[in-house]
Amino acid sequence: MCGIVAYVGPRDSADLIMAGLKRLEYRGYDSAGIAILDREGRLDTRKRAGKLGALAEELVQHPIGDGGTGLGHTRWATHGGPTDRNAHPHLSEDGRLAVIHNGIIENFAELKAELVADGVVFRSETDTEVAAHLLARAYRRSGDLTEAFRDVVRRLRGAFTLLAVHQDEPGVVVGARRNSPLVIGLGEGENFLGSDVAAFVEHTKRAVAVGQDEIVTIRPDSVEITDFSGGHVDGDEYEVAWDAKAAEKGGWPWFMTKEIHEEPDALANTLLGRTRDGLVVLSDLGDRLSDEVLAGIERIVLVAAGTASYAAEVARYAIEAWARVPVAVELAHEFQFREPLLDERTLVISISQSGETMDTLVAVQHARAHGARTLSVCNTQGATIPRESDGVVYTHAGPEVAVASTKAFVSQIAALYLVGLHLGRIRGALDDATHRALVDDLLAAPEKLRAVIQDSWTRIETLAHWMADTHSVLFLGRHVGFPIALEGALKLKELAYIHAEGFAAGELKHGPIALVDHGQVVFVVVPSPRHSAALHAKVVSNIQEIRARGARVIAIAEQGDAAVIPFADELIPLPLTGPWTEPLLAVAPLQIFALELANAKGLDVDQPRNLAKSVTVE
Ligand code: M6R
Numbered sequence: 001m002c003g004i005v006a007y008v009g010p011r012d013s014a015d016l017i018m019a020g021l022k023r024l025e026y027r028g029y030d031s032a033g034i035a036i037l038d039r040e041g042r043l044d045t046r047k048r049a050g051k052l053g054a055l056a057e058e059l060v061q062h063p064i065g066d067g068g069t070g071l072g073h074t075r076w077a078t079h080g081g082p083t084d085r086n087a088h089p090h091l092s093e094d095g096r097l098a099v100i101h102n103g104i105i106e107n108f109a110e111l112k113a114e115l116v117a118d119g120v121v122f123r124s125e126t127d128t129e130v131a132a133h134l135l136a137r138a139y140r141r142s143g144d145l146t147e148a149f150r151d152v153v154r155r156l157r158g159a160f161t162l163l164a165v166h167q168d169e170p171g172v173v174v175g176a177r178r179n180s181p182l183v184i185g186l187g188e189g190e191n192f193l194g195s196d197v198a199a200f201v202e203h204t205k206r207a208v209a210v211g212q213d214e215i216v217t218i219r220p221d222s223v224e225i226t227d228f229s230g231g232h233v234d235g236d237e238y239e240v241a242w243d244a245k246a247a248e249k250g251g252w253p254w255f256m257t258k259e260i261h262e263e264p265d266a267l268a269n270t271l272l273g274r275t276r277d278g279l280v281v282l283s284d285l286g287d288r289l290s291d292e293v294l295a296g297i298e299r300i301v302l303v304a305a306g307t308a309s310y311a312a313e314v315a316r317y318a319i320e321a322w323a324r325v326p327v328a329v330e331l332a333h334e335f336q337f338r339e340p341l342l343d344e345r346t347l348v349i350s351i352s353q354s355g356e357t358m359d360t361l362v363a364v365q366h367a368r369a370h371g372a373r374t375l376s377v378c379n380t381q382g383a384t385i386p387r388e389s390d391g392v393v394y395t396h397a398g399p400e401v402a403v404a405s406t407k408a409f410v411s412q413i414a415a416l417y418l419v420g421l422h423l424g425r426i427r428g429a430l431d432d433a434t435h436r437a438l439v440d441d442l443l444a445a446p447e448k449l450r451a452v453i454q455d456s457w458t459r460i461e462t463l464a465h466w467m468a469d470t471h472s473v474l475f476l477g478r479h480v481g482f483p484i485a486l487e488g489a490l491k492l493k494e495l496a497y498i499h500a501e502g503f504a505a506g507e508l509k510h511g512p513i514a515l516v517d518h519g520q521v522v523f524v525v526v527p528s529p530r531h532s533a534a535l536h537a538k539v540v541s542n543i544q545e546i547r548a549r550g551a552r553v554i555a556i557a558e559q560g561d562a563a564v565i566p567f568a569d570e571l572i573p574l575p576l577t578g579p580w581t582e583p584l585l586a587v588a589p590l591q592i593f594a595l596e597l598a599n600a601k602g603l604d605v606d607q608p609r610n611l612a613k614s615v616t617v618e
Pocket residue numbers: 305306307308351352353354355356357360403404405406494613614615
């Protein structure tokens with residue numbers, strides 16, 4: 001949700017910032033802008049509504065001066081529509097200070113009223129502009145940008161990453177953050193700031209995450225971090241584990257195409273090195289999540305949003321079965337308002353690809369404040385959620401750039417399975433032989449997934465192109481197939497803008513079956529008959545029920561499932577696998593279908609309308 005990049009150093013910052021914005025565009029793409037302190041010491045800005053291409057075009061028409069200090073922003077609108085005027089940066093009245101912002105300043109209305117009463121004329125409808133005016137006024141008092149930040153951040157409520165440059169301080173960018181991400185990139189004679197490391201990873205892999213309520217001042221040869229009161233902070237430097245190439249399209253038509261193809265590796269990398277003698281061992285979860293503590297946990301709550309919440313729903317079945325502990329899944333944004341019962345014997349596990357989703361972060365903070373133990377399942381090194389949790393299990397999916405989550409989803413399920421197996425072992429709920437068999441099944445899943453992706457793609461592409469005019473698609477599943485149905489529907493909504501609903505197949509007869517009419521397309525995720533004949537039989541009955549009402553059934557079923565073949569208008573076969581790895585294989589065809597339907601409709605697969613990759617507002 002809004003991408004931020006800043007640079008100080010000897011290079012031409014405009015090109016460098018535009019390249020950084022290109023890498024961050026997935027965070028928001030309704031408008032973009034840059035501010036440069038040029039070599040003559042003037043502050044200049046360019047900004048445009050629309051995707052980054054519009055700003056690039058503007059820079060061709062009206063080039064901006066060269067200079068070694070600059071910042072850039074790609075926006076996902078909250079306050080004020082996506083117009084040129086509302087695009088960031090926002091300037092102070094005298095035009096000497098430029099600000100970019102990610103987040104929401106919740107008390108902006110009262111701050112704006114105060115400024116208006118004082119004669120300030122606002123030029124945009126954004127909450128951000130109040131920060132520009134407040135910083136300019138504070139700067140006039142102290143003559144120091146960092147000091148001005150200290151003054152102003154104390155007055156802001158809400159979530160913000162705020163960056164500014166001032167014409168009178170060339171070679172300086174100051175940033176502050178609360179509940180919104182900011183990472184420093186450490187270079188040689190140059191330094192960077194970014195919403196995430198993608199902003200600068202092609203220039204340096206040395207990074208420091210700016211902590212909660214901290215201010216950072218970067219110059220070409222120095223980086224200084226302080227808390228909001230001015231106290232010195234030692235940042236923890238880490239090395240970015242992936243290189244710039246991992247976040248490039250590399251010849252694929254879309255990032256999403258690439259990322260679906262990367263799923264087998266994402267899955268394998270998440271499992272890599274986490275077993276000993278065939279058993280899962282998570283040895284570095286920290287003191288608050290020691291084996292002794294986890295053995296005494298009485299309840300687990302999984303908190304997440306969107307796709308990550310469906311990964312949680314899949315894992316709920318497994319963790320409860322293996323660790324014999326009650327598991328609930330809560331949408332992160334509902335969690336705190338429900339005033340959940342929490343204590344130190346409750347383990348709250350958050351699941352987040354970005355590690356910055358504000359709803360999930362707030363849920364984690366709420367859990368901690370009420371004494372619960374917190375574990376993060378996250379794909380982003382150094383992100384806020386793992387840093388604010390007692391422990392972390394990283395998914396090693398590599399950077400996910402397409403807005404629609406794909407490889408992160410399968411690796412989240414895998415990481416949660418690891419947690420479930422770990423808990424099953426230390427709680428004595430799972431015997432070693434069963435544990436080893438489950439691990440074997442998991443380790444075999446990446447190659448089976450590779451085969452599903454390779455074998456089914458062309459067929460699904462044809463299907464999707466036939467269905468380019470479809471207005472409604474339903475998805476059904478039971479047990480771990482149910483969240484897969486939900487995920488299939490979400491993918492279709494977000495990418496192809498088609499009405500899509502996922503249902504537990506058993507729920508259909510309680511109302512939703514009224515939606516089924518002649519020609520209604522229904523995807524059905526069918527469990528293997530080898531694992532539970534009863535479950536399988538129920539799903540086959542559900543298929544009969546919808547076919548009797550005219551549905552067109554697309555079944556995702558185990559190869560050779562004779563009970564389904566006669567009733568499926570289309571069959572997407574899956575290789576034989578265990579019951580817990582079925583969802584990992586079944587989701588890929590649904591992801592491919594959504595991608596190809598969006599393609600067939602000529603839509604932007606990687607950047608669907610109204611969305612952003614990392615949702616850092618509540
Ligand atoms: O970064 P997170 O995993 O916390 O993101 C959570 C959701 O916003 C995300 O999964 C979203 O639902 C995806 N766009 C779905 O494809």
